[in-house]
Amino acid sequence: MNRVVIIGSGWSGCSAAVTAKKAGADVVLLERTDMILGLGNVGGIMRNNGRFTACEENIQLGAGDLFHITDRLSRHVNIDFPGHKHASLYDVSKIEYEVRKYLLDMGIDIQLQSRVVDVEKKDSIIENLILENDEIIEGDVFIECTGSTGPMGNCLEYGNGCCMCIVRCPSFGPRVSISKKCGVDDIMGQRKDGSYGAFSGSCKLDKGSLSEDVVKQLNKTGVVILPVNKEDINESKLQMKVCQQYALREYAENIILLDTGHAKLMSSFVPLDKLRKIKGLEKAKYIDPYSGGKGNSIRYLSMAPRDNFMKINGVDNLFCGGEKSGLFVGHTEAITTGALAGHNSVRYLKGLRQLNLPNQLATGDIIAYANENIDKEEGLSMRYTFAGSDYFKRMKEKNLYTTDVEEIKKRVKKLNLDNIYEEKLL
């Protein structure tokens, strides 16, 4: 049996499923809710700043599958908004079905409403997973992609309580940290002020509740920037959010809307009465999270210590991807870490040397850099994204950032890594 079991089907879990399948394993993808993609159902921003480079690197490495879908479903391409260039915005209303279909067509066994609540372990090897309904899931190697958002107790303890986000804890049960169940303590991210966790960085407004002018401009250009009334500007809120690439002055002084099918509001939360003071938003209504006027989901409370092969320390057959694997922000980062975890899980099955993405690639560098910093106290308040903040600065300093696709092809080829994820190992 060569069975890879992935827990959690957000972008990182889907990405791990794709690369593990390509490498020849039987892949089971377990999902707690009734939809795959998790927070990918409310995201949408791709290819902005250094994410362009990372996206193209993944394509060259042989993990382009999911990027091709997001590219195909983009409502807008090559758009700029404050602090960000050449972004694509995929349609969040269409993405889940398309990705699900793609994975099913690949032969990946997706099991929805299958919440893992515990593990059965022998020494440092996981033998089985146990589902909420006591069903036992056997596997040879496991990949934890459970993310770090919620559950409700965390959103209450470190945020403003449950705001009814896409995670839907009350409907499908809370996220369970599998590494913690294996006896590996979770690492908790911090904010600059030392408090734990961080707010998710954006909300969705119902386009139908916005003025005709705003909707027209959104549909046409993908971006609408509306100035906030002076008395309502609150820069301190920028420190609370996870997406440090959007923690810029412009985001406090303006309401920035992006067209991802819904109107993506680039703030963690804005009280509805303040939002409605802004021209064009007089009738605005939140649709994600439903209580976006009050708060947002809390994240980064459940990272696992790992190596640069994406294997969790202390458990021999447990890998990780996405936010579980560090203070990463964004879909591209999730797909990047998930892809490596999926591929290395099959190398583990085969007894092959694990793949370490080199730091000549942004995708390899971010995985190693995030790991280096997680042991440092200040590292816990940092976030890692190709799209901005410290890491994008580092990308530029190290000359990793480029939008020259041919150059990226050359870099990957020079390292003998072109299409490495396409290689069938089993």
Added chain:
Amino acid sequence: MSRSFFECIDVGSENCPCYLAETGDCLTCSRLAGLDYCDCKWQGVCIYNEFNWNGKKVKNPREEIATEIIAKKNYKGNIHILVLQGSKYLCQRFKFPGTFIFARNSDYKEIYEVPLSIMYVDSEKDQIHIAVKVISAKTKALMESNQKLLIKGPYRNGIIGLKALEKNKEGKMLILCRNMGLAPAVKLIDFYKDKKEIDLIMDDYRLEENFAQSYFDKLGIIPIRKNFKRDDDLQEIKKLIEEGSYDSTLIFTSDKYISIFEKLMEDKKNIAILNNSNMCCGEGICGACSYVDKNGEVIKMCKCQMKAKDKQKGGI
């Protein structure tokens, strides 16, 4: 690896969070049990959230309600059926399998509270029927009252292995009951009569008078009468179980006969048994109902729901 095999019967109910949340002993929420991280398996609205929204206090603590005794029917062997006038609100909450109450005579202190199974709920008249066998101080005190009783409830954990019933909402059910176990059997039959095919095997040989027969008649069930003390009868029951293809079996007897029947049965998956623990406070506080399982974990039986086979395996 840290997962307990039990679930709190009150989780997510109108009585959750309970007193155990206040003292940091919640059976479900890790945060309300003194830990600083989330690690629960409850698939519903977060208990910690509910606790905070409720001002960090117990939600809807059960309170005593004075109920009028409408009728008292006496049976030989010092068994009595009391009919109490409830309310629609109470009757709706008392109709579920496993529900019990604490009752006392208002002339006596709270230490005289008696845990009693709800035997039958008359939804049209909003009346509650309970069966009492007078044994000692508490039941004697209770029966002194002819006009009113103070009752408190619902308490929900009268049956262990309730999931075995829920799993098979339709299907074929066998109930094995003896002596006072006839009382909860009546309610179970009433609850499932339109949903399941029910067979009832009853041992009333030790009863001087069968206090439940009129209820069985009313519910249209014809009990198969057996003497659980006789080996021949047990062998016949074994055969009935084997041939009956039941998808759930309920054993409403003393622990002695629960063990006997469990040994008789090959398929022990969908069994539910009477919770014969010593109920005292019903809130998980006093510890009177506790037992220690094979791993040394203290299980509060007034609150903890589990598979019947786990209960039988565990205790010392």
